[in-house]
Amino acid sequence: MSPIIIAIIVLGASALVFAAIIFGVEKQFKVIEDPRIDEVAEALPGANCGGCGFAGCRAFAETIVKNESLEGMFCPVGGNDLTAEIAAVMGLEAEEKAPQVAVLRCNGSKKHTPEKFIYEGAQSCAFANNLSAGPGGCPNGCLGLGDCVESCEFNAMYMDEETGLPVIIEDNCVSCGACVKACPRNIIELRNKGKKSRRIFVSCVNTEKGAIAKKNCEVACIGCGKCVKACAYDAIVLENKVAYIDFEKCRLCRKCVTECPTGAIIELNFPPRKVKEEESSNETNV
Amino acid sequence: MSLLTVSGSPHVHDKDNVTRIMRIVILAMLPAFLMSAWMFGMGAVKVFAVSIAACILFEWLIQKFLLKGKSTIGDYSAIVTGMLLAFNVPSNLPIWILIIGALIAIGIGKMSFGGLGKNPFNPALVGRVFLLISWPVQMTSWPKPLGIASPLTDVITGPTPLGILKESGNVVDAMGNPAMPDYVQMFTGQMAGSVGEISAIALLIGVAILLLTRVITWHIPVSMILGAVLFSGALWMVDPTMFVDPIFHLLTGGMLLGAFFMATDMVSSPMTKWGMLIFGFMIGVLTILIRTFGAYPEGVSFAILIMNAFVPLLNKIKPKRFGEEVKNG
Amino acid sequence: MLKTFKLGGVHPAENKLSEHKAIEAIEAPEKIYVPLGQNLGAPSVAIVQKGDKLKTGQLIAKGEAFISASLHSPVSGTVEKIDTHVDASGYRRDTIIINREGDEWEEGIDLSKDLIKEITASSEEIIEKVKACGIVGLGGATFPTHVKLMIPKDKKAEYLIINAVECEPYLTADHQLMLEKGDEILVGVQILMKAIKVDKAIIGIENNKPDAIEHMNKVASNFAGITIQGLKVKYPQGAEKQLIKACVNREVPSGKLPIEVGCVVQNVGTAFAVYEAVQKNKPLIERIVSVTGKNISKPSNFQARVGTPISLLLEKAGGMPEDTGKIINGGPMMGKAINSIDIPVTKGCSGILLMDKKEALRATEYNCVRCGRCTTVCPMGLEPFLLGLAGENLNWEIAEKENIMDCIECGSCQFTCPSGRPLLDNIRLGKYKVGQIIRNRKN
Known part of the structure; x- marks a missing residue:
């Protein structure tokens, strides 16, 4: 057998093994996350200023999605427009707040x-x-x-x-x-x-x-x-x-x-x- | 009555400060400079003057036009970098190459990180290694030490002892004399080499100044020399015909210059005692490794730069805390 | 044999200008300011009212909280009012203002100079007396002494360590006190020993005071169980943990109190105050204050009543020099800079140090050059540059991880920093913030 064929077989086999491992791990440890968290986080300014009282924009988004509520959740940076946007994603009523x-x-x-x-x-x-x-x-x-x-x-x-x-x-x-x-x-x-x-x-x-x-x-x-x-x-x-x-x-x-x-x-x-x-x-x- | 000052304690301060440290370092380098002027003549003086002037100029320009901050040349650190750079090049180096070296040292080695105190690598060595890689011929054609009256141009060049060793043989010079200097010549500086590295005795005077004024501690120089001596000694014991003895390694090339003036640079060396000891020891070992098995005859600069990169890691070594582990009685 | 602590430490210039100046009692001024918060912990609660007639030594404010101390009238006179008055930090605090009329002492206070050696009081009685007389740690920390003497039930004290180190440059109050009141101090030490039920006491004195060591040694030969330990000069030897390490070679674990290693530390001035309280029934209403500084014409050690304005002390020491740039309440390493000479002497005021304009300025600030000297000199084995940086960047997680709460604020790092960085400023801020965070976490 020529070395080329050996190489192809070895590499191909190891590729298959690794692919199987990755597939298995992916199946086993998949984290199911509400897709709306990403959507809300996307809408947020991403400055992580902490003005909302949370550690960062993502934490803010997670809390909104977890609680299914906008109560007390206000991003001062995005203001009312952003609240409306998040409300649309969540299917909730937006409340106006004075700037x-x-x-x-x-x-x-x-x-x-x-x-x-x-x-x-x-x-x-x-x-x-x-x-x-x-x-x-x-x-x-x-x-x-x-x-x-x-x-x-x-x-x-x-x-x-x-x-x-x-x-x-x-x-x-x-x-x-x-x-x-x-x-x-x-x-x-x-x-x-x-x-x-x-x-x-x-x-x-x-x-x-x-x-x-x-x-x-x-x-x-x-x-x-x-x-x-x-x-x-x-x-x-x-x-x-x-x-x-x-x-x-x-x-x-x-x-x-x-x-x-x-x-x-x-x-x-x-x-x-x-x-x-x-x-x-x-x-x-x- | 004019206004009183209010500030947090302590209200007194040690007399030591950065400017004083830099001034002492400059003072400590002077013997080596005088020795090289004695050996290489006006070439050394020229290299020296140009390097310092270029470093000061570049620091001033960068601070003024790029960083737009207060001028920092008053802290003398640019002069130290300039002196160290000059110490690390041959005395017949073309001026324009030297100026590029100063630009790299100050611009990339120091100011690009934010100036004094922020640079991870020794700036002078950054400049030196840049030049060594870019202009290897000019950087390694060493003038022979012909004394104070050495001509400025058309100097006779010869290899350094380490170069001779790399060629592995008893090289004879143009006159047919053995090129390898003996230990006494090496100790006093009668050999080819960079401006500042040739004279062990001048460097020892310098380090004595640094140690006595407590600008540096003994940890780095001692551990570096120890690392080099132990490693090269071990090799020499294994096969004295293949490897040279530790004293040769100690007296040639930039070993002492590196141990006393470059590895000890506060900014790019570890903070704690154990960190310093490991840092110095590893530089010594790496230097011998590069000298013995590497492509370059000299390895101090590379060894120091490599270990500079490990400093953040070495700084993870914590000092022993008071009351951390209780041992009573 | 001289001992010292091992880790870190610095050697600031000693400048003991007021050394060997005899203690001079100062007559109280017409108006006295007694701040209510003179001790560490909760401020005392005033029990007098405007217009009340007072005798010297009469109780005027009670320490009601666990960590608090009582206050007594330093003079006889009338309470003018209870109002706010600036304290050493420039903030206004509640203060009892008294107009002095003569100097009539409360009955039962023994004002004679006779030495009473025999200790009749029991351990509990001693602690009660110390509490009633409002004694606090006179080294500067002003921690109520009776609290320190109450040993927790599950612990046992082995050593009483008396802090006579006076490692702060310039200050000489303790030194002079030892020379003049050696016998009284040693009786005080025996009282303290009885209070905490130990039979061994060590008095630590740095060997820049050889005459004090000699004198105390001579006196101590008459007292059982008291040894004088000479110590090598090194700052901050007067810090509790460092002193214990130096004297008995024990390390107080991080975050713990000295009793953990069987030690109780008291200042030498406190020992004298305890003597006066227990044997003479005299409350803590006066203390020794060194008034010093390079430009002061008459550096002195004064015995001043609590509440005497600092301006009066300066006057007695030859007046305030023209180019005074800084006034420090305490020593130069840990003292507080004050902005007014109207503030009163308090129980914790060990010295008044004047600096001229040039001395007052801090060293020029450069970038940190990572020399690591702060780490070398830190007596707690911390890395001040890291803590300082954490403080600068408001990164409290790192500050806590790097054990910022172990810092004893001795100032060795900032003293030694060649870049003149405000390390301790930032560390103090970090300690304050991390302390808050830790408290919040507990609640």
Whole structure:
């Protein structure tokens, strides 16, 4: 027999054996997976940002298919369109959710909250927060080391060198909430985008007494409660010496903005006022 | 009163830093450089100057125009790379080849990984090996050491002791003298070879500086030499007519230069003591393996690069933890 | 024979500027700030109100939680108010503010200087007394001492180890205390021995204090069961686990307490405080503070009442130098940088160190050059570069896998790093996060 024929026989036989093994293993260990998981996962953005509260897009898809329900399952990146798409795949009803955006509830820029000491060390808010109250002296204010910027997967944040505060780029923000989690001081909040992106919020979370807060930061909320009285819609509550505007109730009348003695309430994307007086809040940085 | 600084502890720092380490390394390489200038004349000085200048220039250019970061040439590491590259080439190497070598060393060997500290391989060796493979003739035509007054051009070239060994015979040079230098000549540096590798005594002075200033620890040099000596010794014991003795291996080629200055490069060597010992030992063994059985007469560069690739693996060797296993009494 | 621990360690410049400066008592100022959270664990709960008249040594706040300690009024006077005041970290904490009027002590406190050698109290009585007097670990960790003295039922203590190492550069409070109060300390040690029912005690002293070793040896010859162990100078020898390793060559297992190897470690200052509490009925209201620094005109060891503002200590030490760049509460290796001199001395304040502008700055930061020195110096045998990187990348799984919780935060890695990397900053963050994760997992 010529060597060629031997080679063909040997290789052919071994090919058959291996094919049989592969076939057997395939049959034996086949994982049956709902094909809809792939379909849902396909529809998802695939950024694995964790904004939905799951480890990644696939985990999110698996949970939807397993529970056969969209309840509490919302991908902030894809928004309502995506929910509709997933609903179609699953044969479920989609529920509309108001689009949201991240807002920075601190206006303690370098100008408003002068440094009382120099921080040196790891550029991490989480660490600096454990170390001290921060150069501004405010125990609740922005530390300006950019953990939120670091956490943003969508290029929607950057650090303003001049103010030392992060800036949220509204058009890029998908309200995934990564920055909310990254901030050790819970300054960033997801709020409804509002009509024409108009929003009003208290840009301060300081819970210290008014006098102390004001000493550290000139635009701090001092908990005076003037805005609460001014609001005709019961949208503002004063808790822990700091005011909070409920975005579900707020009708964007802007009365509170003019009422605030420190300029801690910020209005965004409104047309300029007809009144002549200059509002310090126009130079906000959100 | 001006502002106070607040930072986490510790608030004091050892006086040692990267720049100081690099400066000491440069200082430690100077004896070998002076020795080679003494042996090879202006050729060595020229190679040296060009290599350093090219390395600094390329690092600056890449940092400025490609990485767009702060200039890093202030940390002296480019100078060290330049010196090491010059040490690893013959003193009559054409300038343009040397500049390409510097570009490869800095550009590919170092900056492409993100600069100092990020490179898995020793940059100077990356440049050197690139040149050796690309221009083998120029990289292996060694000038004979004719002293400080050696001419810049038209030097007489001759093989290195390892080259002679590879040709396996008592090669005689043009004058009919035996080409193989004796051990004393080898020890002081009177032999053909790369700029920095010839003089064992100058390299020993250098390593003494490094050890005394605690820039390096003894682990890598000792284990590398041990690996080479044990392996070549074993071969020699088996058949002294086939294989040369360990002392020859130690004194020739880049063995000492590699053991003292290149394998000990912090960035591309393991972190833990045991990792370092295995790393050094394996370089020694591989060097002898390549020298004895490989196609190239010299194997230090390859051995170091091969072991560089194993460093991430060697870093898996964990140091002994406090309280890990309880032995009381 | 000198002993030391084996793994890692560094040798920072000692700079014991205030060495051999006699302890100088400082008169309390008109206004005293007593923070409620002065110990490790839960803060004390105030039992006085605005306007209350106080005597020196009177109980003003109770340690109600298991790990907590009581507080006593450091002066006699009136409670001005209970308000917030900045602490060493810059955050505001609840503080009792007292206006001083004279210095009238609570009855039953023995203020004489007589040495009382005879120990009449039983083990339980000692622990009760220590608890009542609000004694905490005075080395800086401020762990309530009575908790440490309560040996779990299934364990048995063999050795009492007294930490007189003072391995932190600059600090000299313990050194001076040993020279001046050697007898009292040794009686305190015997009280502690009785409390935990051991017959062997070892006092570990580094041999940069030869006079203290000699003095203590002389005094110790009158006391049974107490040995003085000279130790080679190496930081961090004062860390509990390292000290045990150095003195009795036992390794506390990872994640366990010293009692696991039959040891209880107490600071030498604590021993003195225990003496005063048990024999003299005096609560912990004052402590020795080294005020030091290269630019300080009069480096000193002060005996200051708790609640004295640091500014007063600086004044007594010759004033704060013009170019002060950093003020550290504690030693330079583990102390906390503070941003205000208005903060009060607390039970855990072992020293105030001033650094000038140049010293205050950290070393220039480079990329990690993978030299492995951090691994070599780590006294816990960890790989700080890996932990630091995990902290930087917020990778808590790796941090936990690499035993970040074993880190004792001694700072040797960052001290030695030639690239000047903020290793310990990142490791601290990692420890905090991994600690949270572990707690969440347990719940």
